[in-house]
Amino acid sequence: MDIAQDANVLIRVRRRLPGHDEHTEQVIASASDNVLRDWPFRPLGKREQAYVSVALANDCDEPIWSDEAYVEPGLIHSGDILSQMVGPAWREPWSDRRQAPLIRTELQLRDTPQCARLYVSAFGLVDAEINGNPVGEDILNPGWTLYNERLQYRTYDVTDLLHAGNNAMGFWLGDGWYRGRLGFWGGKPNVYGSKLGVWAQLEVTFADGSTQMVASNAYDGAWKAAKGPIISSGLCEGETYDARLLPEGWSCASFDDSGWERVTEIDFDPLTLTSPEHDPIRRIGSHDIVSMNTLDDGSVIIDFGQNCTQRLEFNVSTLPAGTTITVQHAEVLDNDGDLFTRPLRRGIQRDTYISDGKNKTWEPRFTIHGFRYAKVQGWLGTLRPEDIVCHVYGSVMRRIGWFDCSSEIVNAMHSNVVWSMLSNFVSVPTDCPQRDERMGWTGDIALFAPTASFLYDTEAFLSNWLVDVASETDKYNAVPYYVPFIPLAEWRKPENIAIWGDAAVLVPWALYMASGDVHMLKRQYALSRMYIEQVSELLSEDGVWDRPPKLEFGQLGDWLDPTAPPEDAAKAMTAKELVATAFYAQSVTIAKHMAEILGNDGDKSDFEALEHRVRTGFQRRFIKADGRMTSDTQCAYALAIQFKLISDDEGLSVAGNRLAALVRAGDYTVGTGFAGTPYILPALTATGHLDEAYRLFLSTKCPSWLYQVSMGATTTWERWDSQRPDGSFNPGGMTSFNHYSLGSVATWMHETIGGISHWRRVGRSSWYPRCWEVQSTMHMCATTVPMG
Numbered sequence: 001m002d003i004a005q006d007a008n009v010l011i012r013v014r015r016r017l018p019g020h021d022e023h024t025e026q027v028i029a030s031a032s033d034n035v036l037r038d039w040p041f042r043p044l045g046k047r048e049q050a051y052v053s054v055a056l057a058n059d060c061d062e063p064i065w066s067d068e069a070y071v072e073p074g075l076i077h078s079g080d081i082l083s084q085m086v087g088p089a090w091r092e093p094w095s096d097r098r099q100a101p102l103i104r105t106e107l108q109l110r111d112t113p114q115c116a117r118l119y120v121s122a123f124g125l126v127d128a129e130i131n132g133n134p135v136g137e138d139i140l141n142p143g144w145t146l147y148n149e150r151l152q153y154r155t156y157d158v159t160d161l162l163h164a165g166n167n168a169m170g171f172w173l174g175d176g177w178y179r180g181r182l183g184f185w186g187g188k189p190n191v192y193g194s195k196l197g198v199w200a201q202l203e204v205t206f207a208d209g210s211t212q213m214v215a216s217n218a219y220d221g222a223w224k225a226a227k228g229p230i231i232s233s234g235l236c237e238g239e240t241y242d243a244r245l246l247p248e249g250w251s252c253a254s255f256d257d258s259g260w261e262r263v264t265e266i267d268f269d270p271l272t273l274t275s276p277e278h279d280p281i282r283r284i285g286s287h288d289i290v291s292m293n294t295l296d297d298g299s300v301i302i303d304f305g306q307n308c309t310q311r312l313e314f315n316v317s318t319l320p321a322g323t324t325i326t327v328q329h330a331e332v333l334d335n336d337g338d339l340f341t342r343p344l345r346r347g348i349q350r351d352t353y354i355s356d357g358k359n360k361t362w363e364p365r366f367t368i369h370g371f372r373y374a375k376v377q378g379w380l381g382t383l384r385p386e387d388i389v390c391h392v393y394g395s396v397m398r399r400i401g402w403f404d405c406s407s408e409i410v411n412a413m414h415s416n417v418v419w420s421m422l423s424n425f426v427s428v429p430t431d432c433p434q435r436d437e438r439m440g441w442t443g444d445i446a447l448f449a450p451t452a453s454f455l456y457d458t459e460a461f462l463s464n465w466l467v468d469v470a471s472e473t474d475k476y477n478a479v480p481y482y483v484p485f486i487p488l489a490e491w492r493k494p495e496n497i498a499i500w501g502d503a504a505v506l507v508p509w510a511l512y513m514a515s516g517d518v519h520m521l522k523r524q525y526a527l528s529r530m531y532i533e534q535v536s537e538l539l540s541e542d543g544v545w546d547r548p549p550k551l552e553f554g555q556l557g558d559w560l561d562p563t564a565p566p567e568d569a570a571k572a573m574t575a576k577e578l579v580a581t582a583f584y585a586q587s588v589t590i591a592k593h594m595a596e597i598l599g600n601d602g603d604k605s606d607f608e609a610l611e612h613r614v615r616t617g618f619q620r621r622f623i624k625a626d627g628r629m630t631s632d633t634q635c636a637y638a639l640a641i642q643f644k645l646i647s648d649d650e651g652l653s654v655a656g657n658r659l660a661a662l663v664r665a666g667d668y669t670v671g672t673g674f675a676g677t678p679y680i681l682p683a684l685t686a687t688g689h690l691d692e693a694y695r696l697f698l699s700t701k702c703p704s705w706l707y708q709v710s711m712g713a714t715t716t717w718e719r720w721d722s723q724r725p726d727g728s729f730n731p732g733g734m735t736s737f738n739h740y741s742l743g744s745v746a747t748w749m750h751e752t753i754g755g756i757s758h759w760r761r762v763g764r765s766s767w768y769p770r771c772w773e774v775q776s777t778m779h780m781c782a783t784t785v786p787m788g
């Protein structure tokens with residue numbers, strides 16, 4: 001629909017306080033200012049409910065109203081927070097194999113509720129039940145944040161679960177990120193604390209407007225704890241569940257809890273509670289079984305056809321009491337058709353279920369796995385496909401971008417990019433979903449954020465994570481390698497390193513490019529500025545970032561380029577100081593644009609001077625008189641071209657030609673690692689070498705994007721050769737089959753094959769705040785590339 005420049009829109013809100021009359025308000029606004037507007041009405045009060053809709057204002061016709069969007073405020077003031085954090089009082093070992101508690105309480109309601117909200121959070125992970133029914137569909141609540149600073153609570157409409165008279169609430173608690181083992185080289189338990197607890201506040205409103213509140217507490221004797229059926233659980237390790245230990249009816253009102261212990265209060269700062277802007281982790285799909293194969297020892301290997309973040313639910317009703325089944329999960333199979341688990345390291349992903357002979361279905365609760373294959377052992381009788389459901393999980397986000405073309409293998413590659421993204425957008429943007437890392441590695445998302453933000457609306461998810469990035473950056477005077485940061489092995493002390501640090505600039509910028517949301521940019525700007533200032537202190541006289549960090553690896557540079565040996569991922573063809581200076585120059589330029597957009601003239605002119613210094617330093621140090629670069633590599637030319645580090649057309653042409661020559665000399669195989677990969681095809685395209693770009697993109701030789709697909713990949717691999725052409729697996733300790741970084745090529749696919757870009761023009765010349773710019777490089781994709 002064309003919207004005339006002078007058209008107006010109507011914005012309407014129906015608002016009501018439960019138990020009171022409804023009011024409608026309406027405003028008229030210019031259609032040219034109808035995206036990301038400030039709330040145009042009186043602010044919502046406590047417990048007020050609002051239904052918002054919009055319509056195009058038209059003099060003649062009745063307005064046609066959009067569907068209504070529902071909004072209600074969370075707990076607005078600290079005075080609204082009345083509950084305590086409560087948990088079991090029993091002593092527990094300082095280990096990560098601890099039986100998980102159940103917490104319960106009962107409550108009398110004087111009438112049928114007209115409206116009821118449960119606000120809930122935890123130290124650890126929490127699932128709530130009311131009168132024997134699950135509350136909501138979220139898993140792994142409250143997600144992962146810097147718990148000591150920001151503890152998220154979720155709000156549930158529980159009106160239909162409650163009734164007049166006696167009711168009960170129950171809470172499952174699990175270790176999760178709070179006190180479960182985190183990280184590599186054995187990891188660390190109890191990072192945030194050793195005591196699990198639940199924080200819950202139930203607010204009920206009756207038809208007459210009166211309210212009743214139930215708050216978790218340790219003083220009224222109504223909140224009790226007992227050990228539950230989860231014998232142990234770890235996000236990476238898996239879960240052990242003994243169904244015989246589940247107290248039947250424990251979250252129902254008639255349950256006898258005389259044997260349960262009173263809870264104790266756990267020290268906690270209510271001011272850390274925050275209502276998340278992003279959606280929770282939920283089931284986002286399912287996979288059918290592709291094949292089932294019984295091994296000689298009787299165990300069954302099941303192929304679900306797709307590697308990703310998922311969990312299995314079993315029909316266990318046929319298992320006699322005392323039967324123990326184990327389920328292990330892996331991304332790939334070995335030559336014998338068994339699970340290949342070496343790359344998982346500590347992340348063994350093994351769940352165990354002990355039957356009580358009564359339970360009907362079972363799915364682990366406080367763990368999550370990255371896998372395509374599962375191995376079931378101990379099943380009595382025949383395991384049938386209909387006994388298993390494979391549920392896919394991820395943080396809920398809205399899909400906004402798709403790609404489809406006539407080449408099956410290209411579509412498969414794009415699908416792999418999407419699956420690696422979904423697998424790793426689980427509360428925080430992680431590197432991989434399977435082995436014992438699953439950390440919020442900053443470099444990976446710095447490179448992948450533009451692709452992610454084309455495919456999904458990532459603004460709320462990534463903005464939420466950036467709050468913690470800013471907080472850690474301030475605390476450590478450096479952007480940590482991963483956020484939330486935990487000192488681990490050689491990553492003990494955060495130091496700024498290129499790309500991983502550049503996330504402070506590149507991620508907010510990718511979000512801004514995708515959304516045009518100046519409010520968001522304003523909120524993130526302090527982080528970007530901090531990083532630029534911190535690194536400016538590390539430069540040489542001539543503006544080059546050549547001072548190596550104390551980190552054992554030094555700069556990570558073009559991490560995992562194809563020449564990196566299995567044992568040294570940072571050993572690359574391209575000089576690390578070249579990569580570092582190039583990325584920093586790019587970040588300074590972006591920070592300058594940010595300052596300009598936000599009207600911060602002082603910063604803008606400071607960044608302009610810094611930009612000049614770093615760009616000049618880069619040119620003097622890394623570009624030779626004949627236009628060749630000191631590192632004569634695909635990565636070096638790609639960065640110099642894409643970050644506009646070559647000032648004259650002649651130099652640009654030399655660089656483009658040399659890059660194309662290197663690609664031809666490499667027989668159309670990729671020569672870049674994490675750092676260069678997003679930029680190699682755009683650099684070839686920008687310098688008139690579109691044919692080389694396509695031939696490289698469509699190559700199926702190792703290393704290349706389509707090589708992975710030809711080897712049967714269903715997600716993007718961490719290494720170009722996580723599986724080698726002879727079928728063997730890369731012996732490196734870091735060999736994941738589900739890392740999104742190398743999938744950053746999808747941005748080139750969207751822009752060059754699809755002709756759609758998020759990039760906005762910034763600067764004095766022209767500036768399109770919200771429209772997408774269609775490029776002129778439309779090109780038909782090859783149609784006949786065979787699947788391997």
Ligand code: BGC
Pocket residue numbers: 431432437441442443444556734739
């Ligand atoms: C992770 C990467 C990460 C890197 C940094 C790896 O172990 O999986 O994706 O960025 O370490 O060193």
